[in-house]
Amino acid sequence: MRTLIQTVLLLLIVITTNALAADAAVAGLGCKDQRAGDKVSVFDEGCLNGLNYRIYYNKKTTSIVVKNKNKEVTLQKIPKRYDPVIVGADTFIGFLPDKLQVYKDIGILAYISSIRTSGGDGKGQCGAGAEIFLNFLNIQHRMAPKVLSKILIGSCSESIEIMDQDLSSGILGRLFVIDKKLSLQFMNYPEIEGYPTASISTDLKHLEFKSER
Numbered sequence: 001m002r003t004l005i006q007t008v009l010l011l012l013i014v015i016t017t018n019a020l021a022a023d024a025a026v027a028g029l030g031c032k033d034q035r036a037g038d039k040v041s042v043f044d045e046g047c048l049n050g051l052n053y054r055i056y057y058n059k060k061t062t063s064i065v066v067k068n069k070n071k072e073v074t075l076q077k078i079p080k081r082y083d084p085v086i087v088g089a090d091t092f093i094g095f096l097p098d099k100l101q102v103y104k105d106i107g108i109l110a111y112i113s114s115i116r117t118s119g120g121d122g123k124g125q126c127g128a129g130a131e132i133f134l135n136f137l138n139i140q141h142r143m144a145p146k147v148l149s150k151i152l153i154g155s156c157s158e159s160i161e162i163m164d165q166d167l168s169s170g171i172l173g174r175l176f177v178i179d180k181k182l183s184l185q186f187m188n189y190p191e192i193e194g195y196p197t198a199s200i201s202t203d204l205k206h207l208e209f210k211s212e213r
Contacts, residue, residue: 042092042093042172046098047101049107052068053095054068055093061074064076064113081116089115096112107140115130116129117157130167132154134151148204163187173185183200197210
């Protein structure tokens with residue numbers, strides 16, 4: 001009798017544990033996180049309001065697409081001559097890790113997009129360069145996801161480079177949160193000396209650089 005009771009209790013524990021794990025996944029607690037420190041990579045999945053969203057680059061149509069369950073929305077169509085695959089910059093297309101999704105409470109997910117800098121034959125200073133953008137995706141209930149804004153955060157043509165960026169390793173660079181705002185540190189930014197740090201403006205439309213003390 002005691003053995004039967006112990007078996008039943010064990011089964012109840014297993015069932016409860018599995019249920020809690022499932023609830024955590026649905027609630028977005030299983031969202032992928034960033035690497036150690038502030039060296040950030042992007043991911044193809046993002047979580048919001050208990051729903052999982054997948055973002056990917058469709059090489060055939062040269063389009064950035066977001067998907068939730070069976071619904072897909074094209075966020076950007078890139079001209080073939082600016083295809084980021086040509087310069088390997090498609091590695092940076094994806095959602096930021098969950099720790100940096102600081103605007104989730106207002107229904108906004110941050111993701112990275114990229115295009116080739118030059119649409120030419122690959123020669124010249126930026127023939128193998130890329131332009132990288134931080135985008136803010138508005139996801140509202142029963143409405144198609146919509147890009148609210150995008151900010152240039154990496155550029156061969158403008159000489160903008162995020163600190164610790166490494167294309168070959170898939171590391172976007174140094175991103176973190178300051179005062180509940182998404183922030184970045186740059187290796188180089190035009191007309192600003194040193195290694196400046198900037199936060200995203202309240203309206204999510206531009207960078208606000210921190211004055212050095």
